[in-house]
Amino acid sequence: MSLRVEQSLSQLLHEALVSLRTLGKRSMLALLGIVIGSSSVVALINIGHNASVDAALIFKDMGTDTLVVQFPPKGSANVPMRTHLDLDAVRQAVPGIAHIGALSLFSGPIVFHGRSVNANFVGSTPDVAAAMRLTLQHGRFLSGFDVNETYAVIGADVAQALSAPGDPLRLGDRVRINDYLFLVVGLLQPQPRAMLMPVQPGESLFLPAEGMRRIYAAPQINNLIIRAAVGQDMEHLARAAADALRAQLTEHDVDIQVPQQMIDGMTRQSRTFAYLLLALGAISLIGGGVGVMNVMLMNVSERRREIGIRMALGARQRDIRNLFLLEAVTLTAVGALCGAVLGMTAAWLYAWLSGWVFDLAAAALPLGVGSTLLVGLFFGIYPAVSASRLQPVEALRDE
Amino acid sequence: MTGNSTLPGLISLHGIGKRYQLAGQELSILNDVCLCIARGDSCGILGASGSGKSTLLNILGLLDLPNCGQYHFAGHDIFSASPDELAAIRNQQIGFVFQSFNLLPRLSALDNVALPLSYRGVSRHASVEQALRMLEQVGLAERAHHRPADLSGGQRQRVAIARALVGNPSVILADEPTGNLDSGTAQDIMNLLLALNREQQVTLVIVTHDPQIAERLERKILVRNGVVQEVGRL
Numbered sequence: 201m202s203l204r205v206e207q208s209l210s211q212l213l214h215e216a217l218v219s220l221r222t223l224g225k226r227s228m229l230a231l232l233g234i235v236i237g238s239s240s241v242v243a244l245i246n247i248g249h250n251a252s253v254d255a256a257l258i259f260k261d262m263g264t265d266t267l268v269v270q271f272p273p274k275g276s277a278n279v280p281m282r283t284h285l286d287l288d289a290v291r292q293a294v295p296g297i298a299h300i301g302a303l304s305l306f307s308g309p310i311v312f313h314g315r316s317v318n319a320n321f322v323g324s325t326p327d328v329a330a331a332m333r334l335t336l337q338h339g340r341f342l343s344g345f346d347v348n349e350t351y352a353v354i355g356a357d358v359a360q361a362l363s364a365p366g367d368p369l370r371l372g373d374r375v376r377i378n379d380y381l382f383l384v385v386g387l388l389q390p391q392p393r394a395m396l397m398p399v400q401p402g403e404s405l406f407l408p409a410e411g412m413r414r415i416y417a418a419p420q421i422n423n424l425i426i427r428a429a430v431g432q433d434m435e436h437l438a439r440a441a442a443d444a445l446r447a448q449l450t451e452h453d454v455d456i457q458v459p460q461q462m463i464d465g466m467t468r469q470s471r472t473f474a475y476l477l478l479a480l481g482a483i484s485l486i487g488g489g490v491g492v493m494n495v496m497l498m499n500v501s502e503r504r505r506e507i508g509i510r511m512a513l514g515a516r517q518r519d520i521r522n523l524f525l526l527e528a529v530t531l532t533a534v535g536a537l538c539g540a541v542l543g544m545t546a547a548w549l550y551a552w553l554s555g556w557v558f559d560l561a562a563a564a565l566p567l568g569v570g571s572t573l574l575v576g577l578f579f580g581i582y583p584a585v586s587a588s589r590l591q592p593v594e595a596l597r598d599e
Numbered sequence: 600m601t602g603n604s605t606l607p608g609l610i611s612l613h614g615i616g617k618r619y620q621l622a623g624q625e626l627s628i629l630n631d632v633c634l635c636i637a638r639g640d641s642c643g644i645l646g647a648s649g650s651g652k653s654t655l656l657n658i659l660g661l662l663d664l665p666n667c668g669q670y671h672f673a674g675h676d677i678f679s680a681s682p683d684e685l686a687a688i689r690n691q692q693i694g695f696v697f698q699s700f701n702l703l704p705r706l707s708a709l710d711n712v713a714l715p716l717s718y719r720g721v722s723r724h725a726s727v728e729q730a731l732r733m734l735e736q737v738g739l740a741e742r743a744h745h746r747p748a749d750l751s752g753g754q755r756q757r758v759a760i761a762r763a764l765v766g767n768p769s770v771i772l773a774d775e776p777t778g779n780l781d782s783g784t785a786q787d788i789m790n791l792l793l794a795l796n797r798e799q800q801v802t803l804v805i806v807t808h809d810p811q812i813a814e815r816l817e818r819k820i821l822v823r824n825g826v827v828q829e830v831g832r833l
Contacts, residue, residue: 210723222705509701512662513762514690514718516683593663596701
């Protein structure tokens with residue numbers, strides 16, 4: 201006679217199904233508790249994720265995806281920097297770069313209809329507009345076909361300073377720098393001050409880089425502005441770009457500032473946020489778990505007779521334990537699935553109401569469902585073990 | 600763990616005693632019980648209520664452990680068996696029939712009958728098939744999917760008997776199996792049990808206080824104040 205027999209899987213599945221079909225009113229209440237606990241974990245993780253995505257968007261606008269390159273001379277030799285760099289080669293070497301633009305800076309007075317204002321002259325390559333996030337109010341930015349033209353794009357503050365009541369500076373007007381007249385082809389939108397940029401666009405006049413020699417005898421590239429593609433590791437990108445640039449330079453070194461403090465602040469903030477929300481979800485999940493334990497304990501004391509009968513029919517202690525554990529886990533599994541659906545809906549609704557972009561957090565579903573199942577298992581163990589410890593004759597005697 | 604031929608019969612009790620602690624007082628239920636039951640026997644255990652006959656049945660059915668003595672069931676020494684081994688013996692050798700039927704109300708008649716098989720690793724499909732055959736044997740195949748609540752008392756006891764038989768046990772232990780039934784139905788149930796004893800050589804042990812039922816069994820064992828006495832063989 202064999203004494204080691206395990207219940208087959210099909211029998212266990214059947215038991216779980218029966219326990220689901222015959223859920224009592226109290227089990228429904230426990231189920232509700234689990235659904236709420238599980239859905240709040242799923243919802244809060246997702247809301248936290250969406251909030252940090254939104255926060256990241258705000259920080260991105262402030263320039264966390266932007267690198268500013270400087271070229272300090274090697275040693276003490278005061279060799280002027282070059283006037284041209286092969287930016288296409290850099291872009292090909294470093295695929296993470298979305299935009300790269302070179303700036304040669306100079307400053308001086310601009311004259312328009314007799315009015316004079318000091319401004320930065322920024323010799324720009326066409327991609328500077330995208331790299332510095334410049335937006336135009338009127339007209340267009342400098343293009344690759346403008347290299348030999350005396351065209352200019354004017355910053356909002358400069359334009360306002362040059363305008364007078366009844367005589368605003370408009371597209372097609374000409375402004376004078378030294379002896380050259382430049383045709384205004386674009387007017388920039390007023391923008392908040394850029395924190396990391398070497399020049400403030402509002403206080404600048406953008407000219408084709410090749411034309412800088414007209415107003416300044418020895419123009420040189422002062423800075424490069426690099427904007428990273430989405431989701432790049434900025435440190436890594438900065439190192440790759442520096443290596444690519446060093447290959448083109450002999451007398452100058454490459455120094456790239458990474459807006460690391462800003463990025464660190466952003467991640468720390470969103471992490472704090474996520475922890476807070478996770479703790480809130482965990483607390484409500486534990487509440488649901490206690491509900492499950494409650495119901496399972498009631499279940500065990502109500503079904504003492506059934507336990508006795510099953511033991512008389514040959515159920516071992518572990519079969520009884522598994523039976524009640526299976527019921528607790530079945531209950532929480534149903535609760536976890538309902539909670540997942542409810543939680544995602546709530547998160548979507550919340551994102552919709554707050555005008556955020558809804559983005560599914562990868563961790564939300566596995567973490568929410570998994571932690572709920574664990575809670576069910578944890579809180580189901582005690583009732584199940586206490587059921588299995590009953591003596592058959594005591595359990596049967598109970599009326 | 601095979602049957603030991605030197606031991607007489609299927610069930611052998613020697614000097615069995617059972618005491619309970621109740622409100623700080625020691626209460627002796629059974630004293631020095633010696634009893635042998637051979638395969639194929641049919642025994643009635645008789646006695647007034649409170650005499651200890653149900654305790655004796657619980658000990659025979661391995662639901663309760665005696666405090667002293669020796670008990671061998673089909674060659675297994677009960678005192679040295681682990682709880683799991685006891686459960687396996689109950690599952691494979693013993694079929695219980697209770698006075699109050701003790702069917703699980705949440706399960707259909709068919710699932711109730713199939714339940715003992717699930718504890719010996721039989722798959723769901725095979726156990727349902729076997730349970731259906733058992734229900735046919737007790738004449739309840741067309742009620743297989745009814746819940747116990749939808750069955751009459753006699754039908755419920757038939758389901759309980761089918762459940763006791765489904766595991767092909769060597770002994771059926773019945774505790775007042777006809778106690779909750781009217782006399783006509785009681786006759787049917789007794790006929791069924793005795794037929795099983797006659798035709799399939801299933802050992803039958805029935806606790807009863809009804810002398811008419813005891814009359815129909817081969818052996819009558821009287822329990823009085825915790826002492827067991829064989830009243831005579833037919």
